[in-house]
Amino acid sequence: MMSHQASSNQSTFSKEEMAESSILFWFRHDLRLRDNRSLSAALKHAKKHNQRFLMLYFCDPLWRQTDPFGHERMGVYRAQFILESLQELKLEIEELGGELLVLDADPIVELPRLAQTFNSDYVFASRHVCTEETRQEQDLAQALDSKNCKLALAWNHTLYGQQNLPFALGDLPDIYTQFRKQVERSASVVAPLDKPSRLQEAPQALNDSAYSCQLQDLQAEWDEKLKEYGQRDQRATMLHKGGAKAGEERLAFYFWDTALIESYKETRNGLIGDRYSTQFSPWLAVGALSPRWIWHETLRYEDEVKANSSTYWVRFELLWREYFQWVAYLYGAALFKPYGLTSELQRKTPKLGRASVKHFQRWARGETGNEFIDANMKELNLTGFMSNRGRQNVASYLIHDLGVDWRMGAGYFESKLIDYDPAANWGNWAYIAGVGNDPRPQRKFNTYGQAERYDARGEYRALWLN
């Protein structure tokens, strides 16, 4: 599809250009300049060694893969959100004197070539927790090694670095409450870093190289897919826009402009509109917002305005997110297996049969006949978002009422959600299936009872089913 294939061709560079060395910075799920610890370490290194600086993002092959159940791994709304984030990041970087190269290529193949082309001794990047990401880190470190280049990683997607956890990873508590109590008692979230005030220039040799930014091509490709699929439905809770600026504006709105944070604990089970919950998740998933920054903004709010159980509850939920990250890091590939984190003895996940494919399809299309489930699935399909209350119910319904393999639901969410985060998604699905952390055989929701409780007047069902 892409006309422009990045290649390793080394053009004829002048002696000075070849002597110049550069640092490569690889953006992953950390599309931000504020509180990006790997970025700050990279800039320091480049300054100390008088090196040029090149920032990169890869639309890697996963974007066009399907999962074993046939779901596209990258849905159009998420791709759109990421591309918007990249457009903004690119402008921000250019304003600070730097350069961002977006390539439609496999980072594990291209980064070692780039390291050679631009004479780099280090690639800096964020560390992530799930198996595909950690495998990339291992493969890349190995491939770079043969080019005399090292991979330097830092924690940016989590509140804590592994070294700041008050226990060894292997002693991660099995139950969220125990985890929360331990970190609340004995760990602290480091203060967020400011954005850099300037960035070093890109290598001079970049102009002569075979590499050029492919962001516009990618945008055109996904715009076409979006035309086919249809724009996000206007009934969406909110039309999240990619990029750190929109994410920070959302926080300003939810905290400082409207004080909605003060009633979050009472409203967080809502279903309609943009006020019931923070809606930070899409920006957190791509790393446009730093969890550490949000954490410290809640504390600043409490210092400067008001502290109550709702202001605390935003941190309580961020700790749920955090817990799933460490669960994913500890258990690795097991999180994606049918029996999840459970031992042999507890294995009872239903088998995937023909009937369940039919059940699955009706569920996915929002055609089960259970109005609360159908309304939520319609919202997901047409907007890429669903409330937490909705997610719990549709997951429980698929697993416990329809008897379908929970991984089909998790894969479908991966395809559709704009806020898809592998650890949060697979962790929550496994949890509801009873094969996650704190395994209990039945986490079944009475979806009719839930509809009566959370959508008593039927407004949510009417919104999506009429």
Ligand SMILES: Cc1cc2nc3c(=O)[nH]c(=O)nc-3n(C[C@H](O)[C@H](O)[C@H](O)COP(=O)(O)OP(=O)(O)OC[C@H]3O[C@@H](n4cnc5c(N)ncnc54)[C@H](O)[C@@H]3O)c2cc1C
């Ligand atoms: C089956 C299922 C799948 C899910 N998949 C994802 C996913 O792919 N990505 C994702 O970010 N969240 C996922 N969640 C968690 C949760 O539903 C969303 O984080 C939340 O609905 C996002 O809306 P919000 O930002 O307004 O959340 P708020 O209620 O405002 O919470 C603030 C933040 O806390 C974190 N958080 C809240 N609840 C959870 C939770 N249960 N698990 C992990 N983090 C949480 C999120 O980062 C969220 O942005 C899933 C939940 C379920 C039940």
